[in-house]
Amino acid sequence: MPKSSNAFTGGRPAQRKTAKGGRRSGGASGFGRLLLGVFLGVCLSAAAAVAYFYFGKSPVAVSDKPALWEHLAETVSVRRRMSSEAKLPPFPASEEVFEAAAHIYRNQCAVCHGVPGREAAVGRQMLPHAPQFFGRDRRETSAKAVGELFWPTAFGIRRSGMPAYNHTLSNTQLWQLALLLHSANDELPDPVSNLLIATDQQPVQAPPVVLPLRETAKVPRQPLDKSHLAPTERPESRF
Numbered sequence: 382m383p384k385s386s387n388a389f390t391g392g393r394p395a396q397r398k399t400a401k402g403g404r405r406s407g408g409a410s411g412f413g414r415l416l417l418g419v420f421l422g423v424c425l426s427a428a429a430a431v432a433y434f435y436f437g438k439s440p441v442a443v444s445d446k447p448a449l450w451e452h453l454a455e456t457v458s459v460r461r462r463m464s465s466e467a468k469l470p471p472f473p474a475s476e477e478v479f480e481a482a483a484h485i486y487r488n489q490c491a492v493c494h495g496v497p498g499r500e501a502a503v504g505r506q507m508l509p510h511a512p513q514f515f516g517r518d519r520r521e522t523s524a525k526a527v528g529e530l531f532w533p534t535a536f537g538i539r540r541s542g543m544p545a546y547n548h549t550l551s552n553t554q555l556w557q558l559a560l561l562l563h564s565a566n567d568e569l570p571d572p573v574s575n576l577l578i579a580t581d582q583q584p585v586q587a588p589p590v591v592l593p594l595r596e597t598a599k600v601p602r603q604p605l606d607k608s609h610l611a612p613t614e615r616p617e618s619r620f
């Protein structure tokens with residue numbers, strides 16, 4: 382055994398150093414392996430998610446079983462948002478309010494949400510189903526706060542087929558509708574019920590979506606205000 386080795390290192394200290402060094406390099410490579418594992422795991426999960434959507438494996442048909450994420454988005458997120466942003470109605474319910482709402486409901490909502498005594502087959506064939514406010518879902522509807530019924534009517538519900546009406550109905554009309562729906566489980570005055578079921582044996586009509594477009598078509602076009610754009614960005618230079 383060389384003398385210097387005995388003099389400077391000696392048996393145990395030299396071993397400890399080696400052992401320490403060994404531990405350090407083993408720890409580093411262990412951590413590296415862990416990082417690599419996490420990275421590969423993330424990549425594989427991302428690839429699996431892309432494949433799931435790309436190859437059409439996500440539930441897209443109404444008859445498909447809803448995925449867990451759809452259920453969570455629909456029940457948890459939507460409900461949370463509706464209740465957290467619910468406001469109080471600016472006026473109370475009255476027969477006039479109900480009558481005004483019944484007119485709109487009949488024309489714009491009944492096709493999906495049904496009327497007293499008649500559920501909408503179209504709405505039942507959507508996923509999520511359009512609640513039948515005056516039918517099987519009347520109790521649940523009335524149990525909601527007025528503001529919770531206003532919110533989805535005004536802003537719509539993504540990926541559900543529920544349109545947003547805040548651009549086609551006024552705030553007053555939206556509140557009138559919410560107040561009417563809130564009373565869906567109550568005995569409504571006869572004129573209101575008659576308006577709701579005023580079908581004259583005609584089938585429920587689809588919402589008159591062309592009406593607002595025709596109205597806006599009559600409004601003379603305003604020239605676009607492009608003063609905020611730099612001259613090079615102004616679109617007219619291209620036309």
Ligand code: HEC
Pocket residue numbers: 455459485486489490491492493494507508509510511512522529530531533534538541542543544546558562588
């Ligand atoms: C094209 C079909 C369709 C039309 C038209 C429609 N809705 Fe809906 N609506 C739906 C669907 C589907 C849902 C269920 C969405 C969900 O549960 O995520 C819904 C949900 C709602 C909700 C939430 C109910 C709840 O229990 O959470 C309200 C309130 C509502 N609609 C009001 C209206 C009103 C008022 C109108 C008319 C101005 C209207 N809807 C027109 C399809 C429609």
